[in-house]
Amino acid sequence: MAFVLSEDREREVSDILSRYPNKMAACIPLLHLCQDANEGWVSEEVILFVAERLQISAAQVKGVVTFYTLFNQEKPGKHQVWVCHTLPCALRGGEHILHHCEKKLGIHAGETTPDGRVTLRSAECLAACGQAPMMQVDKEYHENLTTEQVDRILEGLLKDG
Numbered sequence: 097m098a099f100v101l102s103e104d105r106e107r108e109v110s111d112i113l114s115r116y117p118n119k120m121a122a123c124i125p126l127l128h129l130c131q132d133a134n135e136g137w138v139s140e141e142v143i144l145f146v147a148e149r150l151q152i153s154a155a156q157v158k159g160v161v162t163f164y165t166l167f168n169q170e171k172p173g174k175h176q177v178w179v180c181h182t183l184p185c186a187l188r189g190g191e192h193i194l195h196h197c198e199k200k201l202g203i204h205a206g207e208t209t210p211d212g213r214v215t216l217r218s219a220e221c222l223a224a225c226g227q228a229p230m231m232q233v234d235k236e237y238h239e240n241l242t243t244e245q246v247d248r249i250l251e252g253l254l255k256d257g
């Protein structure tokens with residue numbers, strides 16, 4: 097089924113397109129908008145929609161989607177947890193935080209809990225290196241993490257109805 101946007105989202109698309117010097121430059125913001133409108137992921141239908149709107153090839157859009165880890169190629173869980181694994185976070189225990197999340201959630205990075213509540217991923221630097229180790233939960237950053245803080249955060253997500 098073809099992907100379509102609501103009238104409000106279409107207005108946002110027009111606004112995005114007006115802000116960039118060429119259509120290709122609008123690819124990332126348009127993909128973010130469409131991902132939000134498509135339950136958090138970029139389907140083949142979304143890729144075709146974006147390609148048509150930007151008058152570029154589907155292969156170009158797919159190249160962007162597969163390069164940036166913040167674009168989901170499958171439907172994610174209700175909440176998304178991104179644990180930074182880049183060097184500054186790694187030196188401050190980021191890998192331990194990721195393993196702790198895996199143990200607590202009973203899944204590996206890249207997987208979603210069986211109840212569909214949480215998708216866990218490891219991430220490249222999220223630009224909060226000064227507050228390492230850190231993770232992003234949906235759109236919120238959690239910094240200077242301890243395993244106790246992680247437990248509280250994850251328990252909140254697992255309980256969230």
Ligand code: FES
Pocket residue numbers: 180181182183184185186220221222223224225226228230
């Ligand atoms: S290295 Fe983790 S936020 Fe930059």
